[in-house]
Every structure is written in structure tokens, then in C-alpha cells.
Amino acid sequence: MQETRILIIDDEEVVLDSCKMVLGPAGYKLTTASNGTAGLGLVRELQPDLIFVDLKMPGISGFEFLERLRAMDPNQVAIVITGYATVNSAVEAMKKGAYDFLPKPFTPDELRLITKRGLEKHRLLQEAIVLRREKEMLRENFAAIVSHELKSPLSALQQNLFGLTAELEDKLGDEQKARLERMKGRLDDLLKLIHTWLRVFSVDVNKIKEQFQPVAVASVITRAIENVLPHTTRKNIELTSDVREPLPPVMGDAVSLIEVLGNILNNAVKYSHPQTKIQLTAAAEVGAVVITVRDNGIGIAKEDLPRVFGDFYRGKGAPQMESGCGMGLAISRRIVEAHGGSIAVESEPGKGSQFTVRLPAKT
Amino acid sequence: MSAQKQLLIIDDDPDFVDGIKSILVKANYKVDAAYNPKDGWAALENKKYDLLLLDVMMGRGAEGIMIARKLGKDARLRNLPVLIITSIREQMAFLFPGEAVHPHFVTVDELVEKPVEPKMLLDKVATLIKTAEAKAGHLAEAKK
Numbered sequence: 001m002q003e004t005r006i007l008i009i010d011d012e013e014v015v016l017d018s019c020k021m022v023l024g025p026a027g028y029k030l031t032t033a034s035n036g037t038a039g040l041g042l043v044r045e046l047q048p049d050l051i052f053v054d055l056k057m058p059g060i061s062g063f064e065f066l067e068r069l070r071a072m073d074p075n076q077v078a079i080v081i082t083g084y085a086t087v088n089s090a091v092e093a094m095k096k097g098a099y100d101f102l103p104k105p106f107t108p109d110e111l112r113l114i115t116k117r118g119l120e121k122h123r124l125l126q127e128a129i130v131l132r133r134e135k136e137m138l139r140e141n142f143a144a145i146v147s148h149e150l151k152s153p154l155s156a157l158q159q160n161l162f163g164l165t166a167e168l169e170d171k172l173g174d175e176q177k178a179r180l181e182r183m184k185g186r187l188d189d190l191l192k193l194i195h196t197w198l199r200v201f202s203v204d205v206n207k208i209k210e211q212f213q214p215v216a217v218a219s220v221i222t223r224a225i226e227n228v229l230p231h232t233t234r235k236n237i238e239l240t241s242d243v244r245e246p247l248p249p250v251m252g253d254a255v256s257l258i259e260v261l262g263n264i265l266n267n268a269v270k271y272s273h274p275q276t277k278i279q280l281t282a283a284a285e286v287g288a289v290v291i292t293v294r295d296n297g298i299g300i301a302k303e304d305l306p307r308v309f310g311d312f313y314r315g316k317g318a319p320q321m322e323s324g325c326g327m328g329l330a331i332s333r334r335i336v337e338a339h340g341g342s343i344a345v346e347s348e349p350g351k352g353s354q355f356t357v358r359l360p361a362k363t
Numbered sequence: 364m365s366a367q368k369q370l371l372i373i374d375d376d377p378d379f380v381d382g383i384k385s386i387l388v389k390a391n392y393k394v395d396a397a398y399n400p401k402d403g404w405a406a407l408e409n410k411k412y413d414l415l416l417l418d419v420m421m422g423r424g425a426e427g428i429m430i431a432r433k434l435g436k437d438a439r440l441r442n443l444p445v446l447i448i449t450s451i452r453e454q455m456a457f458l459f460p461g462e463a464v465h466p467h468f469v470t471v472d473e474l475v476e477k478p479v480e481p482k483m484l485l486d487k488v489a490t491l492i493k494t495a496e497a498k499a500g501h502l503a504e505a506k507k
Contacts, residue, residue: 151477152420155477162386162480162481163383163481166386
């Protein structure tokens with residue numbers, strides 16, 4: 001096991017000596033410095049596990065040492081040594097990042113105890129750092145692993161269905177072709193589901209802010225409606241859109257906004273009865289563009305409303321068995337919030353729901 | 364110009380290759396396939412192709428990218444059009460599906476995501492070959 005390094009910074013020879021006498025035999029590797037500047041140099045050089053620092057020293061004070069230490073490496077554990085008269089300043093030191101303080105004079109046991117506690121704190125901090133790094137790594141690599149391991153077989157399958165469809169074009173009957181199309185549709189849903197999950201786990205939604213551009217809301221609406229048309233046609237739902245131009249542009253990411261509206265429209269279709277209506281309106285308000293999507297579907301129970309935008313929420317009792325991962329609205333909320341906007345829902349069970357997205361207009 | 368175009372696919376997933384090859388063969392292309400980067404490179408050196416379809420994730424990582432880089436450094440192969448086929452969605456993120464993405468490893472290249480719709484695949488292949496031929500013609504013209 002690696003030796004435990006302790007750095008002691010004090011201008012009083014007697015303090016340094018007594019620390020050595022108490023901690024030396026316990027097997028710690030001790031290094032001492034007689035002022036703060038030398039101490040900072042040693043921190044850099046030794047990467048100690050624990051630092052004792054006197055508050056009152058010639059040259060830079062203990063406070064300044066703590067400030068610079070924190071700027072250099074916020075994960076260092078420092079304990080201040082202080083005379084009785086300066087207990088108040090010890091508290092001040094803890095505010096500046098010291099982990100604890102040791103009043104002078106101290107007994108050997110007090111020193112041993114506080115050393116042990118300081119080292120324990122250091123160990124926990126290091127463990128937390130390692131865990132955090134692992135989590136980051138997992139998050140970053142998750143996308144790549146999932147993309148490749150899950151998507152590869154599905155892509156190969158889908159590609160072969162594409163190929164077979166082309167090869168057998170003049171040999172298959174309509175019913176057989178329709179079945180191939182359904183297979184492709186199911187695979188496509190599965191691939192999309194994987195994408196969604198990847199977005200949740202590996203894409204920081206706030207990153208889209210980096211590529212914000214002026215976006216025309218009307219074109220976002222058009223694209224979102226295009227995406228949902230196959231589903232409205234299938235359920236024989238009439239989707240009307242009332243875009244009240246002129247609408248001011250918004251600063252945002254068009255693709256993400258299409259995803260938001262697509263999710264809302266998809267849900268509206270999913271929870272609507274066949275042969276009903278969905279109305280989309282977009283209008284300018286003071287400093288904002290407001291888009292509402294109103295359906296005459298099954299609605300959402302009052303107690304569920306607060307959870308609608310949470311992770312893994314899935315509506316109950318859709319008219320037909322519907323697939324979904326329960327992430328659509330959660331992602332939509334994150335995207336809208338990254339745009340500085342808001343998303344809200346009103347609903348009456350049995351009557352329908354209305355989703356409202358409010359996006360700040362470009363100034 | 365009516366001669367059959369000769370294509371090479373480098374992809375380590377034989378099933379994916381079959382799926383893509385059948386579409387290209389039906390559209391009257393001659394198609395060779397290599398199932399690892401090494402064989403792929405050997406094929407490129409030994410035979411003249413009109414277009415390369417290149418998978419990104421092969422072997423122990425993005426070995427397809429390494430081939431693309433190597434192509435870019437090769438005076439002859441630099442002008443071979445390349446359609447890079449990736450399963451890494453992230454590279455495509457925030458881009459409109461179907462829109463051209465140019466990785467610029469070689470003179471003429473583009474990126475598409477797996478799986479590729481037949482119509483899109485054939486469009487891209489035809490366009491890339493045409494673009495590369497136009498550029499080559501242009502170069503020959505300039506040299507005169």
C-alpha cells in the first residue's frame with residue numbers, strides 16, 4: 001500500500017517537532033514547511049493526503065494559503081492549527097475550505113484523532129472522485145457501446161428487409177408486401193427507441209444551446225406535422241393547424257424543437273380516439289411564441305398531471321395498445337427549458353388534453 | 364460511360380453487406396465486398412473502383428476512419444468517392460436526416476446512417492460517382 005503523506009506547515013519549530021513525535025511512529029510520511037509559500041510548493045510536489053496549516057505565520061497567512069490551495073486543488077484536505085484566542089478565525093478558515101481545526105495546545109491523542117478523521121475525509125473524497133469519473137466514462141461510452149452492440153444487428157436486419165423488398169418487388173403479393181412494411185416499421189420503432197434512450201443518457205441537452213440559430217416556428221410545425229401524418233392517417237384523426245403569422249423567430253435548435261412538437265403530437269394521436277380532432281395553434285404573444293396542441297382524447301387524471309413531464313411516465317388506458325418508453329415529454333421539457341421556454345399541460349379526463357409550449361421570441 | 368460501375372464495400376458485418384449489396388446489384392452495379400480493413404485496403408490497391416462504401420466501426424474501434432484517412436493521403440485513391448456508412452448516431456445528431464454530411468477525408472465523400480433506405484442509397488451512390496467524375500474531368504481539362 002502507498003504510504004500516507006502528511007504535510008505540516010507552521011513557523012513554530014516546537015509544533016513541527018511535536019507533530020513529528022506523535023505522528024512519525026504511526027507510520028505516516030511527514031514533511032514540514034515553515035511558511036505558506038513553501039507549503040504550496042510542497043503540495044504541488046508531494047500531493048499530500050492531509051495538510052496541517054498554522055493560521056498565523058510570517059509571509060502569506062493561513063487564510064491566504066487556504067484560498068490558494070483551494071484554487072490549486074479543491075480536493076485537498078486541510079486542517080488549521082490555531083491558538084485559543086483565534087477560534088473565531090478557525091471558524092472563518094473552515095468557511096474558506098478547511099476541513100477542521102486543531103486548537104493549540106493539543107494533546108497527542110487529539111492530534112492522532114483529528115489526523116485519522118482528516119485522512120478518512122481524504123479517502124472519501126478520493127473515492128468520490130473515482131466514482132464520479134467512472135460514471136462520466138460510463139455515460140460517455142454508453143452511447144458508443146449501445147450504438148454499436150444494439151444497433152448493428154438491427155441495422156443489418158433492416159438493411160436486409162430493404163434489400164429483400166427491392167429484390168422481391170415483382171414476386172410478392174400486396175399482403176406480403178404489407179407484412180414486410182410492418183416488419184420494417186417495427187424495426188424502425190425499435191431503432192428510434194434506442195436513439196431516445198441514448199439521448200437521455202448520453203446527450204447533455206444543454207449542449208444544443210451552443211448551436212442556437214434563429215428558427216422560424218412555422219417550419220418547425222410543418223416538419224413535426226409531416227412526421228406524425230402517417231399515424232393520424234392510420235387512426236383517421238383530423239389534425240388541423242392554425243399558424244397565426246407573422247410569428248417572430250425564436251433562438252433555438254430546429255431539430256430539437258421538431259422533436260418536441262413531434263412528441264406532443266404523437267402523444268395526442270396516441271391518446272386520441274379514432275375519428276377525432278387534434279388542433280394545433282401557434283400565435284405570437286408579448287415576447288414569446290405560444291404553441292398549443294389540443295386533443296379530444298382520454299385525458300390525464302388530475303393526480304398524474306404533475307408527473308407527466310417526469311422520466312418514465314406513461315399514460316394509462318390508451319384506446320389501443322401503444323408503445324413508448326415514457327421519455328418523450330421528459331425530453332421535451334428538457335429541450336424547451338434549454339430554450340428558456342416552458343411547457344405546460346391542462347387536462348380533463350374523458351375530454352382531452354392541451355399542451356402549451358411557450359418559447360421566448362428572438363430579441 | 365454506360366459501363367457497369369464497380370463498387371467496393373468494406374464492412375465487417377456480412378449480414379449488413381448482403382442487405383446493401385442486393386440493392387446495389389439490382390440497380391446494375393458490380394459489387395465486391397471485403398469484411399475487414401486489411402482485405403479492403405488490399406482490394407483498393409489491386410483493382411480500380413468507381414466508389415467505396417465504407418463502414419466506420421470495425422475491429423477494435425473506428426478502423427473505417429483510419430482507411431478514410433489513408434485514402435486521403437494516397438495520390439491515386441484520394442479521388443475515389445467514398446460513402447461512409449455509420450451506425451454512430453451522434454455524428455448525425457442535430458442534422459436533418461437525409462441531408463448531406465461531408466466528412467472531407469477524401470475529395471468526394473459523404474456520410475449516411477445505418478440502415479440506409481434503398482432510394483437514398485442509390486441516390487447517394489449515383490451522385491457521388493457523378494461528382495467525382497465531373498471533378499476528374501475538370502482536372503483533366505485544367506491540365507491541358
